[in-house]
Amino acid sequence: MMRKSPMKQENRQTISGADFKEYFQPENLQKALEIKAEYKEELKVAAGSTDLLVANYEKLHEIEYWLDLVKLDELKEIKVKDNKLHIGAMVTHLDLMDSDLIKDKLPVLAAAAEDVGSPQIRSRGTIGGNICTSSPAGDLLAPLLSYEASFKLQTEAGERIVKAEDFFTGPKRNLMEADELLTEIIIPMTENKREGSWIKVGRRKALVISTLTLAVVLEFEGEKIVKAGVAMGSVAPTPVRLKGIEAVMIDQTLKDLDYKALGKEVKSSINPIDDLRGTKEYREDVAVDVMVRALNELERKVSS
Numbered sequence: 424m425m426r427k428s429p430m431k432q433e434n435r436q437t438i439s440g441a442d443f444k445e446y447f448q449p450e451n452l453q454k455a456l457e458i459k460a461e462y463k464e465e466l467k468v469a470a471g472s473t474d475l476l477v478a479n480y481e482k483l484h485e486i487e488y489w490l491d492l493v494k495l496d497e498l499k500e501i502k503v504k505d506n507k508l509h510i511g512a513m514v515t516h517l518d519l520m521d522s523d524l525i526k527d528k529l530p531v532l533a534a535a536a537e538d539v540g541s542p543q544i545r546s547r548g549t550i551g552g553n554i555c556t557s558s559p560a561g562d563l564l565a566p567l568l569s570y571e572a573s574f575k576l577q578t579e580a581g582e583r584i585v586k587a588e589d590f591f592t593g594p595k596r597n598l599m600e601a602d603e604l605l606t607e608i609i610i611p612m613t614e615n616k617r618e619g620s621w622i623k624v625g626r627r628k629a630l631v632i633s634t635l636t637l638a639v640v641l642e643f644e645g646e647k648i649v650k651a652g653v654a655m656g657s658v659a660p661t662p663v664r665l666k667g668i669e670a671v672m673i674d675q676t677l678k679d680l681d682y683k684a685l686g687k688e689v690k691s692s693i694n695p696i697d698d699l700r701g702t703k704e705y706r707e708d709v710a711v712d713v714m715v716r717a718l719n720e721l722e723r724k725v726s727s
């Protein structure tokens with residue numbers, strides 16, 4: 424039987440996306456920064472474009488100037504310098520989950536990268552794009568807060584280093600200026616034993632925007648917790664670090680902690696909203712459960 428040809432889809436663009444005035448694809452960072460300095464907010468920066476094209480689908484024809492970072496190999500490196508891990512902004516989720524260095528030193532970040540979208544999204548989407556989109560549901564953001572990451576923001580004239588916990592200012596908002604590019608993510612290393620846990624709650628197993636995420640990173644001297652990073656996504660207008668919870672953990676062993684009490688403390692530290700993926704009450708209850716689950720998992724890891 425002959426199949427009917429599918430109806431031709433109507434093109435929702437009024438003008439073709441090729442009506443831009445300039446599409447820059449520089450081969451070095453200095454050139455990219457010069458272009459950014461000249462065009463500022465008129466310029467759309469494209470990394471893997473997985474967020475960008477979805478967000479701008481209806482108005483691609485309005486974008487006149489593009490800066491594509493794809494040829495900036497200097498932003499695709501993962502390296503150790505001065506006892507810190509430096510991750511280039513153009514490192515993809517796939518690079519993160521495949522990197523032996525990341526798996527060894529930052530397993531919570533590797534696990535979160537593995538949970539992003541689908542193989543296609545992971546091979547195109549970048550850590551820099553995840554950060555600059557600044558969605559409270561961005562999967563890499565809670566792990567970056569827990570590892571006390573900082574971000575290098577560069578302009579043609581110089582650079583500044585901003586702590587991840589200061590970077591996010593609201594849903595899909597951050598403190599980047601129009602002439603800045605995010606170039607590097609910097610994470611301190613440690614001599615201490617560091618263990619972590621990553622939990623993503625969503626409605627499906629793949630291609631799912633998180634309903635809630637939790638990243639816990641603990642540093643130990645012997646059995647004593649000497650540093651704690653606890654952060655959640657999708658429970659407030661920005662990803663949040665739960666400093667009250669961290670403070671309770673310091674100088675304790677895992678066995679000393681009252682997991683249920685800590686779980687309840689989490690509930691009072693967050694400010695979730697109702698949306699399609701879950702109600703405020705659901706998120707508060709899940710936040711308690713995942714905190715207890717993470718601590719049980721950490722206890723197993725530490726004692727094995």
Ligand SMILES: Cc1cc2nc3c(=O)[nH]c(=O)nc-3n(C[C@H](O)[C@H](O)[C@H](O)COP(=O)(O)OP(=O)(O)OC[C@H]3O[C@@H](n4cnc5c(N)ncnc54)[C@H](O)[C@@H]3O)c2cc1C
Nearest residue numbers: 468470471472473474475540548549552553555561562605
């Ligand atoms: C089907 C689908 C599934 C998805 N699933 C997930 C998921 O499970 N978890 C998740 O966290 N995300 C998910 N996403 C969102 C997205 O894939 C990720 O956030 C990804 O990391 C974005 O990276 P990118 O390189 O594609 O960013 P882009 O789309 O290229 O850029 C995103 C934003 O950041 C800006 N930008 C990018 N890089 C820089 C830079 N270096 N300096 C300054 N500005 C910059 C861009 O101008 C743009 O505003 C999904 C998206 C799709 C389409």
